Amino acid sequence: NAGVTQTPKFRVLKTGQSMTLLCAQDMNHEYMYWYRQDPGMGLRLIHYSVGEGTTAKGEVPDGYNVSRLKKQNFLLGLESAAPSQTSVYFCASSRVPSSAVYEQYFGPGTRLTVT
């Protein structure tokens, strides 16, 4: 099992460019999440998905779009990158929470710099 993988690991963009981050999981998890991590801010939820073909907004969705066309993949898109989107992006997945007790499994992260 590879768990949760993210592509790419690093990327530098110029302001206004677009890109897509790919997340893949091989644990057959229903739920997937995208977070961003900024110094002193902890992790903030950008978007999430509760199943194939569904997506929903998290805490900080502006400037991002997502798609979940296949259960194992969750894509995060930046249509027009801004310096404020410089961050480390983490993808996570989990089984369907049958109670509040469940574990999210995280990928290794993508470090994005927008100049």
Place this chain on the structure above:
Amino acid sequence: GNSVTQMEGPVTLSEEAFLTINCTYTATGYPSLFWYVQYPGEGLQLLLKATKADDKGSNKGFEATYRKETTSFHLEKGSVQVSDSAVYFCALSNSGGSNYKLTFGKGTLLTVNP
């Protein structure tokens, strides 16, 4: 809404020292509480969890007790090692309508020197 407050770092200790990282929370209902650890260059991993009041979570020598009366979930380890150097995140999930969501604290950087 839910919130998690954890002690600000960085925390620097010598090997074999005692560690405490404080975490308090605000939540409705009966949340579950977690500690996640992030080693340098890696994603987050679940370290331990507790699901109800007075539960103690433990793993790799780390412990935390769910204290409902003080809304706290402090992380402790009796003797830290250099390999424990990492960022530690306290988090909660709630059994209410948004039970898929984890609310994280801002993280505490721990450095252990030999």
